[in-house]
Amino acid sequence: MKTAFFDCFSGISGDMCLGALVDAGVDFDTLQKMLSVLPVGGYSLSCARVMRSSISAVSVYVEITSEQPERHLADIIQIIDASKLPDKVKVTSKEVFMNLARAEAKIHATTPEKIHFHEVGAVDAIIDVVGTVLGLHLLGVEKVLVSPLPMGRGFINCAHGVIPSPAPATLEILVDRHIAVYGTDVEMELVTPTGAALAATLNNGCGTLPVMQVTQVGYGAGKKEYQRPNLLRLIIGEAPLVPQLPKYALG
Numbered sequence: 239m240k241t242a243f244f245d246c247f248s249g250i251s252g253d254m255c256l257g258a259l260v261d262a263g264v265d266f267d268t269l270q271k272m273l274s275v276l277p278v279g280g281y282s283l284s285c286a287r288v289m290r291s292s293i294s295a296v297s298v299y300v301e302i303t304s305e306q307p308e309r310h311l312a313d314i315i316q317i318i319d320a321s322k323l324p325d326k327v328k329v330t331s332k333e334v335f336m337n338l339a340r341a342e343a344k345i346h347a348t349t350p351e352k353i354h355f356h357e358v359g360a361v362d363a364i365i366d367v368v369g370t371v372l373g374l375h376l377l378g379v380e381k382v383l384v385s386p387l388p389m390g391r392g393f394i395n396c397a398h399g400v401i402p403s404p405a406p407a408t409l410e411i412l413v414d415r416h417i418a419v420y421g422t423d424v425e426m427e428l429v430t431p432t433g434a435a436l437a438a439t440l441n442n443g444c445g446t447l448p449v450m451q452v453t454q455v456g457y458g459a460g461k462k463e464y465q466r467p468n469l470l471r472l473i474i475g476e477a478p479l480v481p482q483l484p485k486y487a488l489g
Contacts, residue, residue: 253460268376310354377474387437388429390403403426
């Protein structure tokens with residue numbers, strides 16, 4: 239079984255997932271071409287190789303080129319459904335957004351349908367989420383595992399004002415998702431709501447690196463540099479087959 243292990247030693251975000259997938263072998267031109275079937279415009283997608291703590295990584299950029307409308311959950315579901323992406327990619331991508339919307343709705347005492355996504359008309363989130371799910375599909379990944387997630391502290395400036403780190407929506411997404419978290423002394427956001435939603439939705443188990451024969455490794459870069467390497471490491475390999483015990487007849 240082809241397994242992907244997200245090693246989140248410095249957290250996880252949507253753009254870090256995309257960068258790690260490209261570095262692990264997803265062809266960026268193919269990814270870009272397939273994402274272009276989404277009926278959403280006004281953005282450009284690019285990537286660049288960068289260094290973080292002397293480690294080579296890929297950073298992915300979503301640049302907004304025209305004004306975007308305010309989008310709600312129904313708008314995003316419609317965009318995904320209208321695309322010609324593989325059905326499995328569409329189903330999983332919609333599940334990520336529904337998990338995001340449910341968490342935001344609980345925090346803001348409203349319903350998922352009334353939540354609107356602030357990330358520049360949700361274009362960032364759409365590309366990050368659909369691109370990550372699509373990238374795993376292109377690599378033929380059958381199982382996703384996630385390491386325990388480090389949580390920053392302090393405060394975050396966002397569209398809602400100043401909120402504590404980790405963001406309330408991030409923690410809400412992780413409720414009952416069987417993903418372990420731990421605190422750090424880093425005063426910034428290490429796990430974004432989008433990153434948490436991807437981890438929670440895709441996750442088939444949380445823990446340390448499993449037994450596997452490693453075939454690909456990729457590093458996705460975060461945009462900020464601080465005291466630790468701001469990277470997400472993606473380790474892909476084949477889980478060994480469990481040997482079958484011989485059958486013995488009784489009697």
